[in-house]
Amino acid sequence: MIFTFIVYYWILRFKPLTITIIMSDRKEHWENVYQTKQLTELSWYEPIPETSLSIIKRFKLPKDSAIIDIGGGDSLLVDYLLMLGYTNITVLDISAKAIARAKERLGEKASQVKWIVKDIIEFNPDRKYDLWHDRATFHFLLNKEEKDKYLEMVHKNLTPDGYMVLSTFSEEGPEKCSGLPVQQYSENSLPELFASYFEKIKCFTKMHITPFHTIQSFVFCSFRNKPVSSPRFLTELL
């Protein structure tokens, strides 16, 4: 009881410091994962990221559209996007080691990609994107403050009609990913959370077969950005 009180007091009193500690912990976690495991030893590994690619292809985006893969790690999505002819790709990940591995795999082609090592919660984009892709990163955000920050960031930094593809563990999926607790979502709860800023295009559940032949249930949702709303004082003036 006293311990719980002390923890709550600490979080309320020293919130920014607590968040910084959580953030440095998660960076350490992910650097360690990519230092110790090979690509094909990661449960989320896909030899071909077929589901993401088929959703992206349906948008029929021009090849020079600005695409960002959030928490891309050393996923092969960037390789396939390059193969499809996309020329304006950014990959962001909290782990420098993951980005280094992806760059090494791509060799000379790596120079055609913009690489960002950053915690998504600290990301302050200097441009707008036409497509925001996130497979299995958003679900690590557990508190409302971080989820809201993420939502607002995507909304503000996607072009007015830009697309978002978001994939998380489903309510039938695992409760942890890479040993960390995750927030599970359903085909209903994910669009509900994003409803104020995004129009749902489609949500569906997809089973992923891990390299260890276990099955993980994912939800995939695609969204279209809603126009950024005017500040209230402007709306009142009109």
Ligand SMILES: C[S@@+](CC[C@H](N)C(=O)[O-])C[C@H]1O[C@@H](n2cnc3c(N)ncnc32)[C@H](O)[C@@H]1O
């Ligand atoms: C489960 S893996 C998924 C990797 C990749 N998206 C895929 O589908 O193969 C989660 C990835 O998100 C990254 N990550 C986790 N938390 C992050 C955060 N707060 N900011 C940026 N990247 C993060 C990890 O380093 C890791 O590469």
